[in-house]
Amino acid sequence: xxxxxxxxxxxxxAVASARSMTPMAALATARLAHRGTPGKLALLDRPLFKFGAxxxxxxxxxxxxxxxxxxxxxxxxxxxxxxxxxxxxSALAPRGREREGAVAAVATAVPLAYLTLAARKRAMxxxxxxxxxxxxxxxxxxxxxAIVALATRR
Numbered sequence: 001x002x003x004x005x006x007x008x009x010x011x012x013x014a015v016a017s018a019r020s021m022t023p024m025a026a027l028a029t030a031r032l033a034h035r036g037t038p039g040k041l042a043l044l045d046r047p048l049f050k051f052g053a054x055x056x057x058x059x060x061x062x063x064x065x066x067x068x069x070x071x072x073x074x075x076x077x078x079x080x081x082x083x084x085x086x087x088x089x090s091a092l093a094p095r096g097r098e099r100e101g102a103v104a105a106v107a108t109a110v111p112l113a114y115l116t117l118a119a120r121k122r123a124m125x126x127x128x129x130x131x132x133x134x135x136x137x138x139x140x141x142x143x144x145x146a147i148v149a150l151a152t153r154r
Protein backbone atom coordinates (compact mmCIF):
# COMPACT_ATOMS: atom_id res chain seq x y z
CA UNK A 1 0.00 0.00 0.00
CA UNK A 2 1.32 3.43 -0.89
CA UNK A 3 2.29 5.63 2.05
CA UNK A 4 0.00 8.39 0.79
CA UNK A 5 -2.98 6.15 1.55
CA UNK A 6 -1.94 6.23 5.20
CA UNK A 7 -0.90 9.89 5.26
CA UNK A 8 -3.90 10.99 7.35
CA UNK A 9 -3.13 8.24 9.86
CA UNK A 10 0.52 9.27 10.06
CA UNK A 11 -0.37 12.94 10.47
CA UNK A 12 -2.95 12.27 13.19
CA UNK A 13 -0.23 10.30 14.97
CA ALA A 14 1.91 13.44 14.89
CA VAL A 15 -0.97 15.37 16.47
CA ALA A 16 -1.28 12.73 19.21
CA SER A 17 2.43 13.13 19.97
CA ALA A 18 1.78 16.62 21.31
CA ARG A 19 -1.81 16.36 22.61
CA SER A 20 -3.04 12.86 23.29
CA MET A 21 -6.76 13.66 23.32
CA THR A 22 -6.89 16.04 20.34
CA PRO A 23 -7.24 13.28 17.71
CA MET A 24 -10.23 11.80 19.53
CA ALA A 25 -11.79 15.23 20.09
CA ALA A 26 -11.32 16.11 16.40
CA LEU A 27 -12.99 12.85 15.37
CA ALA A 28 -15.82 13.41 17.85
CA THR A 29 -16.37 16.88 16.38
CA ALA A 30 -16.47 15.39 12.89
CA ARG A 31 -19.06 12.86 14.06
CA LEU A 32 -21.18 15.66 15.55
CA ALA A 33 -21.02 17.32 12.11
CA HIS A 34 -22.27 14.03 10.59
CA ARG A 35 -18.99 13.35 8.82
CA GLY A 36 -17.94 9.77 8.20
CA THR A 37 -14.46 8.34 8.42
CA PRO A 38 -12.88 6.10 5.79
CA GLY A 39 -12.18 3.37 8.36
CA LYS A 40 -14.62 1.96 10.88
CA LEU A 41 -15.11 3.97 14.07
CA ALA A 42 -18.16 2.71 15.91
CA LEU A 43 -16.79 3.81 19.29
CA LEU A 44 -17.42 7.51 18.70
CA ASP A 45 -20.96 6.89 17.49
CA ARG A 46 -21.90 6.37 21.14
CA PRO A 47 -22.82 9.67 22.85
CA LEU A 48 -20.89 8.84 26.04
CA PHE A 49 -17.65 8.35 24.12
CA LYS A 50 -18.28 11.23 21.71
CA PHE A 51 -18.90 13.81 24.42
CA GLY A 52 -16.31 12.21 26.68
CA ALA A 53 -13.67 12.64 23.98
CA UNK A 54 -14.58 16.31 23.62
CA UNK A 55 -14.45 16.87 27.37
CA UNK A 56 -11.11 15.09 27.66
CA UNK A 57 -9.71 17.14 24.78
CA UNK A 58 -10.69 20.40 26.47
CA UNK A 59 -9.47 19.14 29.84
CA UNK A 60 -6.08 18.28 28.40
CA UNK A 61 -5.73 21.73 26.86
CA UNK A 62 -6.45 23.33 30.24
CA UNK A 63 -4.40 20.91 32.31
CA UNK A 64 -1.31 21.23 30.16
CA UNK A 65 -0.71 24.77 31.45
CA UNK A 66 -0.51 23.65 35.08
CA UNK A 67 2.91 23.55 36.72
CA UNK A 68 2.14 20.01 37.95
CA UNK A 69 1.36 18.66 34.47
CA UNK A 70 3.50 15.58 33.83
CA UNK A 71 5.72 15.22 30.79
CA UNK A 72 4.03 13.61 27.80
CA UNK A 73 6.59 10.82 27.86
CA UNK A 74 5.60 9.36 31.25
CA UNK A 75 4.04 5.91 31.02
CA UNK A 76 0.39 7.05 31.21
CA UNK A 77 1.05 9.85 28.73
CA UNK A 78 2.54 7.44 26.21
CA UNK A 79 -0.27 4.97 26.83
CA UNK A 80 -2.88 7.66 26.13
CA UNK A 81 -1.02 8.70 22.96
CA UNK A 82 -0.79 5.10 21.82
CA UNK A 83 -4.50 4.47 22.32
CA UNK A 84 -5.67 7.75 20.82
CA UNK A 85 -3.31 7.55 17.85
CA UNK A 86 -4.26 3.94 17.22
CA UNK A 87 -8.00 4.60 17.26
CA UNK A 88 -7.75 7.78 15.20
CA UNK A 89 -5.21 6.29 12.78
CA SER A 90 -7.49 3.34 12.23
CA ALA A 91 -10.50 5.58 11.61
CA LEU A 92 -8.63 7.71 9.06
CA ALA A 93 -7.16 4.77 7.14
CA PRO A 94 -8.86 3.39 4.04
CA ARG A 95 -11.53 0.78 4.77
CA GLY A 96 -9.94 -2.61 5.15
CA ARG A 97 -6.60 -1.02 6.09
CA GLU A 98 -7.54 0.08 9.61
CA ARG A 99 -4.85 -2.04 11.24
CA GLU A 100 -2.12 -0.51 9.09
CA GLY A 101 -3.48 2.96 9.85
CA ALA A 102 -3.37 2.29 13.59
CA VAL A 103 0.20 0.99 13.40
CA ALA A 104 1.33 3.96 11.29
CA ALA A 105 -0.24 6.45 13.71
CA VAL A 106 1.26 4.83 16.81
CA ALA A 107 4.66 4.48 15.12
CA THR A 108 4.53 8.23 14.50
CA ALA A 109 3.09 9.34 17.85
CA VAL A 110 5.45 7.62 20.26
CA PRO A 111 8.84 8.75 18.92
CA LEU A 112 7.50 12.22 18.09
CA ALA A 113 6.31 12.60 21.70
CA TYR A 114 9.96 12.84 22.70
CA LEU A 115 10.74 15.37 19.97
CA THR A 116 7.69 17.54 20.68
CA LEU A 117 8.56 17.46 24.40
CA ALA A 118 12.09 18.66 23.67
CA ALA A 119 10.72 21.46 21.48
CA ARG A 120 8.19 22.45 24.14
CA LYS A 121 10.89 22.59 26.82
CA ARG A 122 12.96 24.89 24.63
CA ALA A 123 9.92 27.10 24.04
CA MET A 124 9.13 27.12 27.76
CA UNK A 125 12.64 28.37 28.51
CA UNK A 126 12.11 31.22 26.06
CA UNK A 127 8.51 32.33 26.63
CA UNK A 128 7.22 30.40 29.64
CA UNK A 129 4.89 27.46 30.17
CA UNK A 130 1.56 29.16 29.51
CA UNK A 131 2.54 31.02 26.34
CA UNK A 132 4.38 28.07 24.85
CA UNK A 133 1.43 25.83 25.70
CA UNK A 134 -1.08 28.17 24.07
CA UNK A 135 0.98 28.35 20.87
CA UNK A 136 1.38 24.57 20.84
CA UNK A 137 -2.37 24.16 21.48
CA UNK A 138 -3.24 26.42 18.56
CA UNK A 139 -0.93 24.56 16.19
CA UNK A 140 -1.98 21.09 17.30
CA UNK A 141 -5.73 21.77 17.38
CA UNK A 142 -5.60 23.44 13.96
CA UNK A 143 -3.59 20.54 12.53
CA UNK A 144 -5.92 17.95 14.05
CA UNK A 145 -9.01 19.75 12.77
CA ALA A 146 -7.54 20.11 9.27
CA ILE A 147 -6.40 16.49 9.05
CA VAL A 148 -9.77 15.15 10.14
CA ALA A 149 -11.72 17.60 7.96
CA LEU A 150 -9.74 16.59 4.87
CA ALA A 151 -9.98 12.87 5.60
CA THR A 152 -13.71 12.68 6.43
CA ARG A 153 -16.79 13.02 4.27
CA ARG A 154 -20.44 13.95 4.70
